[in-house]
Amino acid sequence: MQFLSYLISGLGLGSVYAIMALGYSMVYGIAKMLNFAHGDIIMVGAYVAFFAISGAGMPPAVAILLSILACTVLGVVIERLAYKPLREASSLAVLITAIGVSYFLENGALILWGADSKFFPSNIFPQGGLTLGSLSISWLTIITIAVCCIIMILLMLFVGRTNTGRAMRACSEDKGAATLMGINVNAIISLTFAIGSGLAAVAAVLLASTYPSISPTLGAMPGIKAFTAAVLGGIGSIPGAFLGGLLLGVIENLSKAYISQQLSDAIVFGVLVVILLIKPAGLLGRKVSEKV
Structure with a gap:
């Protein structure tokens, strides 16, 4: 029963990583x-969610919506100012720019909000949990897993069933051909950044509710792990x-429980290396052959 508890907690943590990884995968898949x-x-x-609740006294639902809106706008602005001018540039130039934008946001947060940790409110989600015999599952874990599954289903339906989703797939396959077919590639890429950044806000609230201490470096390690998750599954x-x-x-949580808390990150990245040696494109990624 204890193993099952660790497994479910790992699924809750993994759901946060999955929501973050969806943003990475969508941007990479299209742009x-x-x-x-x-x-x-x-x-x-x-x-944004913290100050909306603690500073402005907004209801949690309104604060979450405000956070999603702020991150969506921020993602579109970053794409327009930093990445759009480099559309035809080398991958290295884009990578260096992305790292520069990351440092800019972190240092901007240090200037605006200081280096001191802030403690996220604990009243956003219901307290307590669901008890099944000796197994206890917190409502936060249940909500996190449910939100992740709903987002996944909605994204699959959006990409697979709507005209905009088909345009996204067309841009992913061949931007030049998509342009010739009348698709506005720049608008599609901006929309992709908007969706990915909106998902980042959802992940931010769930992550801050799980680990209440927030600081300008909050997204550093989770961001790396989300990228690892995207590569693991097939970016x-x-x-x-x-x-x-x-x-x-799941791997991180079980490693902390049964092996070592200090070695859990090393185990996670070690599993990634092993899987990429076996399947270089990731678990569900496809190997694309290029003619030279």
């Missing part, structure tokens, strides 16, 4: 770039990001 500022957008989302694949996030959370 073919790694947005390493994604973790810092998560940090901004947590701060560019929405189901892959979902699967990779859940697996990462």
Whole structure:
């Protein structure tokens, strides 16, 4: 029963990683770039929700919506100002720019809000949990897993069933051909950043509710682990990001419980290396052959 408790807690943590990883995967799948500022957008989302609740006294639901709106706008602004001018640049130039944007957001947060940790309110989600015999599951864990599954289903339906989703898939396959077919590639990429950044805000609230101490470096390690989850599942694949996030959370939680808390991160990255040696494209990724 204790193993089952650790497993469910790992699924809850993995659900947060999965929501973050979906943002990485969508941006990479459409724009073919790694947005390493994604973790810092998560940090901004947590701060916006914190000040909306603690400073402005807003209801939690309104604060979460405000956080989503702020992160969505921030993601679009970053894409327009930092990444759009580099659309035809080399991957290295885009990567360096992404790292620069990450440092800019972190240092901006230090200037605006200081280095002291803030403690996220604990009244956003119901306290207590569901008890089944000797097994106890917190409501936060249940809500986190449910939100992750709902987001995954909605994204799959959006990408697979709507005209905009089809346009996204077309841009992912061939931007030049998509442009010739009348698709506004720049608008599609901006929309992708908007969706990914909005998901970052959702992940920020769930993460801050799980680990209440927030600071300008809040998104650094979770951002790296979310990227790891995206690579593990197959970066560019929405189901892959979902699967990779859940697996990462379970592996991390079981490693902390049964092996060592200090070695849990090393075990997580070690599993990633082993899987990539066996399947270089990730668990659900597809190997793309290029003609040269």
